[in-house]
Amino acid sequence: MTTASTGTTEHPHVEILRTIYADLTTVAHYAAGDIVLHRADRTAEDPRVCRGIQAVLAHERALIKLAQGTLFMDVEHIAATEYFGAVLGVLRARLPRQxxxxxxxxxxxEGGRIVEHWENAYAAAELRQLFAIPTPRSATS
Known part of the structure; x- marks a missing residue:
């Protein structure tokens, strides 16, 4: 069963997510200290989990650096409730290739703070290859 809200007021978490996608490093302002991030380049054999704000920030900064500052998250849709948020869009970068x-x-x-995030890219293997995303030793489990 699908239901739709008839109200036009956005949940405050929508604005938080919009802010984060405009500048990935702002996640630290909204995250719980023990945030868990499930990386887009994860596999069943290697779950690539980042634990804690510092590990999440290191991951986001590494992505920005690998794209040589050309990474842009083109957000198309955001839906959020008190408990969950979903953001759909297109990840764009010009470097190391378009x-x-x-x-x-x-x-x-939980309680207005982000406690968990799942990155999902349409072609995770291609993304992994493109960026050759490193795994910080202290950030994974």
Whole structure:
């Protein structure tokens, strides 16, 4: 069963997510200290989990650096409630080569703070290859 709200007021978490996608490093302002991030380049054999604000920030900064400052999250739709958020859009970068890849970010909130985030890229293997994303030793489990 699908239901739709008839109200036009956005949940405050929508604005939080909009802010984060405009500048990935702002996640620290809204995250719980023990936030868990499930990276887009994860596999069943290697779950690539970042734990804690510092590990999440290191991951976001690494993505920005690998794209040589050309990374842009083109947000198309955001839906959020008290407990969850979903963001659909296109990840774009010009370097190390041009890419435009659909993504879906899923977020879990507790008490207004982000406690968990799942990065989902349409072609995670291609993204992994493009960026050769490093895994910080202290950030994974």
């Amino acid at each position: 890419i435009a890849m659909p993504f879906c970010g899923l977020w879990r909130f």
